[in-house]
Amino acid sequence: MARIVKKFGGTSVGDVDRIRNVASRVKKAVDEGHEVVVVVSAMSGTTNQLVDFCRSAAPMHDAREYDTVVAAGEQITIGLLSICLQEMEVPARSFLGWQVPIRTNDVHSAARIEKIETEKLEECLKGGRVAVVAGFQGIADDGRITTLGRGGSDTSAVALAAALKADQCDIYTDVDGVYTTDPRIVPKARKLDKITYEEMLEMASLGAKVLQTRSVAMAMTHGVRTQVLSSFEDLPGTLVVGEDEIVEQEVVSGIAYSRGEAKITVVGLEDRPGQVSHLFAPLADQNINVDMIVQSASEDGTSTDVTFTVPEDDLRKAVKVLSDRKDELKYRDLVYTGDVVKVSVVGVGMRSHAGVASKMFDTLAEKGINIQVISTSEIKVSVIIDAEYTELAVRALHTAYGLDAPTDA
Amino acid sequence: MARIVKKFGGTSVGDVDRIRNVASRVKKAVDEGHEVVVVVSAMSGTTNQLVDFCRSAAPMHDAREYDTVVAAGEQITIGLLSICLQEMEVPARSFLGWQVPIRTNDVHSAARIEKIETEKLEECLKGGRVAVVAGFQGIADDGRITTLGRGGSDTSAVALAAALKADQCDIYTDVDGVYTTDPRIVPKARKLDKITYEEMLEMASLGAKVLQTRSVAMAMTHGVRTQVLSSFEDLPGTLVVGEDEIVEQEVVSGIAYSRGEAKITVVGLEDRPGQVSHLFAPLADQNINVDMIVQSASEDGTSTDVTFTVPEDDLRKAVKVLSDRKDELKYRDLVYTGDVVKVSVVGVGMRSHAGVASKMFDTLAEKGINIQVISTSEIKVSVIIDAEYTELAVRALHTAYGLDAPTDA
Structure with missing residues (x-):
């Protein structure tokens, strides 16, 4: 019982x-x-x-x-x-x-x-x-x-x-569980029997939309074994559990993607201490959640370009906030697009495996997909690419990391 | 305030x-x-x-x-x-x-x-x-x-x-208040400025449907001045109050009628003590609310006819209860109809005025309307008549008791 x-x-x-x-x-x-x-x-x-x-x-x-x-x-x-x-x-x-x-x-x-x-x-x-x-x-x-x-x-x-x-x-x-990626894009996606809380957090917040991020975090804190399963079919689903319950860890568990992203580049920002925080403080005040941030020096060395992503729904608001402060922030130009997607490779196993990120970059390069922003954490590597490459990228990565379901011979 | x-x-x-x-x-x-x-x-x-x-x-x-x-x-x-x-x-x-x-x-x-x-x-x-x-x-x-x-x-x-x-x-x-009768039947019906709790109880339970009987009873018990008024027009409505608040009491305040009635006559019931209670006990057990009851001796003197009314919704159930017990109750026949209406003359003033009931009977007789059952209380006289006479009866009584609104000359 x-x-x-x-x-x-x-x-x-x-x-x-x-x-x-x-x-x-x-x-x-x-x-x-x-x-x-x-x-x-x-x-x-x-x-x-x-x-x-x-x-x-x-x-x-x-x-x-x-x-x-x-x-x-x-x-x-x-x-x-x-x-x-x-x-x-x-x-x-x-x-x-x-x-x-x-x-x-x-x-x-x-x-x-x-x-x-x-x-x-x-x-x-x-x-x-x-x-x-x-x-x-x-x-x-x-x-x-x-x-x-x-x-x-x-x-x-x-x-x-x-x-x-x-x-x-x-x-x-x-849905009947958590998949290695979206089965609508990759028909060879496999349902996972188990996934760790950490991976699920990355999958959920990256757009897998199966479980609320907040509930996964709570499950992790309290060690609640959580199963995601279908309410219409009588089949086992995916268990979200602690790492200790997963005997042999896959290096990569899944490929997540999120379409609701937008990219903003602040071009020619004056390069002096504190300037970046002046940039992000008013966005935070407006409850705009800034995700990936990349800073690069511009050619002349006196100014810098800062690229970051925000939820696509907040793009207009973010652009307005920054435009309103153009004089104060002293930047040259604002370039933005909602036509990007974030693709992520997720897996707790990558902690102990080198080469996960470089395999990702190689795979995308082979397909001629340009990486615009990169961000990494212990258990995931995320990139921003043009939205039109979404399916191509997800499918290529799914195959590259050996996630495809075996085909019937 | x-x-x-x-x-x-x-x-x-x-x-x-x-x-x-x-x-x-x-x-x-x-x-x-x-x-x-x-x-x-x-x-x-x-x-x-x-x-x-x-x-x-x-x-x-x-x-x-x-x-x-x-x-x-x-x-x-x-x-x-x-x-x-x-x-x-x-x-x-x-x-x-x-x-x-x-x-x-x-x-x-x-x-x-x-x-x-x-x-x-x-x-x-x-x-x-x-x-x-x-x-x-x-x-x-x-x-x-x-x-x-x-x-x-x-x-x-x-x-x-x-x-x-x-x-x-x-x-x-x-509705914008309590009327002397249903204005859809009697265009000359007048809105009452005030009505007593007792009258309102009779009007409500008799089908005026403006206020729940239960709430009127509670208002009476606690002496709550209650006003019925329109939620769509900004006009005073009808005050439901204690008798002391009404200075000059009308003899008759209103004519109520209720269509949801049915009449059952048990013909040739054996005339011996306790027989009537044997008749009504099984109806009470089935939660059938018996209203007006009239008993009359039959011609041979050894049997009796009992007529009573029940809510029309309960007619089938009541007839079944009595039919199932025909042998036990020893009656000759069961006659019933849902095609009747209860018409009532209501007014606290009738307590101190004689002749209210006889004026009702005279008025109905003049119009050739046959009274099937009569029941009276301190402040009302009710009769059961054929449903087809409803409007005729209500209009005639409304005029007879002087309730018609003055017509514009």
């Missing part, structure tokens, strides 16, 4: 039939003798509708009231799932964030979980019942409803698994 | 524009210096949709989970109304049933309010803010959400007005 937290997202609970399907999945685990806590999101579309209501009520709205409105979505799903479970003779009861309670700070719409009191949930599980918990929501010290921000249900699930010392946290999604 | 509870139903908050309209109404009262508590229902259609979800999840469902699901409707409205008020620079905050808290018993889906703790609301009002409270919902002792049953928001409003010792409770609806 194991204790398992299972999380189902909005698509998995999109209508009553799908909620019934979720109930069957839960029943199966209960029949196998497991203790089960289910975390659910709002029915797909519901949250968007509620957010639209708030926006049309007032463009700038009180985050506390916004949270009250949008938290209604999960409230509907937990009741319906409990009803479906009971109809299948699986004893179940629903818990809203405040009923658990899941205590958070008071940063409404982006609250952080501070403490989960587990007494009531333990009592529910000990009574042989399934606990159906609303994801995405909690309660602040003043008794008002908070929400954790978009995708917060993954975080709720992992936090509950940690608090309840669950053996595993299953995150059901519309 | 007065303290006023204002309640807006589902049609009044049917979309964001209408919620904004409600906010303007509230702002007006705040600008006049009043302390305002607003009670709102779910946006029209929302509750029905949530109820449908529950039904399609399981025909018989846990009332606790049902309550969790449907209570989400009001949660959405209170947040949106608070946002709209804030946008108009009216300080406001929302309160869910459990946040007030509004404590109820644990009869889920039909809970009764037991106690309203007013500290937080008082604090909100003293801070110069509008309290926006979710109608229809409360919290049981075990911390689970309860709902008060359909139309429970009226009850929430009156209960809050009583607990907060409010000067008045305004119930905004899609």
Whole structure:
């Protein structure tokens, strides 16, 4: 018997039939003798509708009231799932964030979980019942409803698994696991049986979009074994675990790419101490997240060019911030494009293997792909290239690192 | 400065524009210096949709989970109304049933309010803010959400007005007050400025449908001055008050009618003691509400005929209950019809005036309308007649009791 937290997202609970399907999945685990806590999101579309209501009520709205409105979505799903479970003779009861309670700070719409009191949930599980918990929501010290921000249900699930010392946290999604790369681009992509938290963090934040970065970080901190699997097929997914659980480490686990990038080059910036921080401070003030940064001296030696990437959605804002400060920052020109993509090679094994980066550069060079920016960390190498080379680059790298699935002979 | 509870139903908050309209109404009262508590229902259609979800999840469902699901409707409205008020620079905050808290018993889906703790609301009002409270919902002792049953928001409003010792409770609806009768039948119907609780109870339970019977009873018990008025026009409505507030009492205040009635006659029932209770006990067991009862001896003196009315929705069930027990009850025949209407003359003034009932019978006789069953109380006389005479009867009675509005000369 194991204790398992299972999380189902909005698509998995999109209508009553799908909620019934979720109930069957839960029943199966209960029949196998497991203790089960289910975390659910709002029915797909519901949250968007509620957010639209708030926006049309007032463009700038009180985050506390916004949270009250949008938290209604999960409230509907937990009741319906409990009803479906009971109809299948699986004893179940629903818990809203405040009923658990899941205590958070008071940063409404982006609250952080501070403490989960587990007494009531333990009592529910000990009574042989399934606990159906609303994801995405909690309660602040003043008794008002908070929400954790978009995708917060993954975080709720992992936090509950940690608090309840669950053996595993299953995150059901519309994909059946984590792949070596995007199967839509590389048909030979393989589903990974296991991946480390660190790799998953790089894959997720680089656009693999399977698990919320925040929930992976939490899983890593608390050592929660997390499985990503399909809510529509009954197959094992990908386990996200600590490095110790992975016996033989692949050098490279996957190739990630992210299209939502934009590149800005500040040309002819006066080369004196502190100038770069003057450049980035106003961007940070505007909450623009600067990712990769490369600085190069210009030919005359008195000025420098700085290239960096920002989320494509923030490009206009970033350009405006810098243009407004042209006189103050003293640069010659601003060159920017949204037509780039970030491609990354990820793997904890590269720590102990030399040559991963150079293989990447060689592979791209062979295909005639120009690398515009490079950034590396312990377990990944990322490059910015022209967007039109995305598929070519990802496919070439996937083959170069031996990730292609064996073809049937 | 007065303290006023204002309640807006589902049609009044049917979309964001209408919620904004409600906010303007509230702002007006705040600008006049009043302390305002607003009670709102779910946006029209929302509750029905949530109820449908529950039904399609399981025909018989846990009332606790049902309550969790449907209570989400009001949660959405209170947040949106608070946002709209804030946008108009009216300080406001929302309160869910459990946040007030509004404590109820644990009869889920039909809970009764037991106690309203007013500290937080008082604090909100003293801070110069509008309290926006979710109608229809409360919290049981075990911390689970309860709902008060359909139309429970009226009850929430009156209960809050009583607990907060409010000067008045305004119930905004899609009609602009209580009329002497249905204006769709009698164009000369007049809007009443005032009506007593007792009369309103008779009017409501007889099908006037303006205010929930339960909320009127509560207003009467706690002496809450309650006004019924339009949420779309800015006009005074009808005040529902104690008899002492009405200086000169009309003998008859209104003519009510109710179409949802059915008549059953048990013919040739054996005439012996206890037989009538044997007849009604199984109906009560099935929760069938028997209303008017008339018993008459049959010609041979050894048997009796009993005629009574039930809600038309329960006619089939009632007939089945009695048919199943034909041998046991020993009657000759069962005659029934749903094609009847109950017409009532209501007025507290009739207590001190003789001749109200006979004027009714005379008026109906003059029009050739046959009275099938009669029932009287201190402040009303009701008759059952063929449904096809409804309009004729109501119009004739409205004129006979001098209720017609003066026509423009």
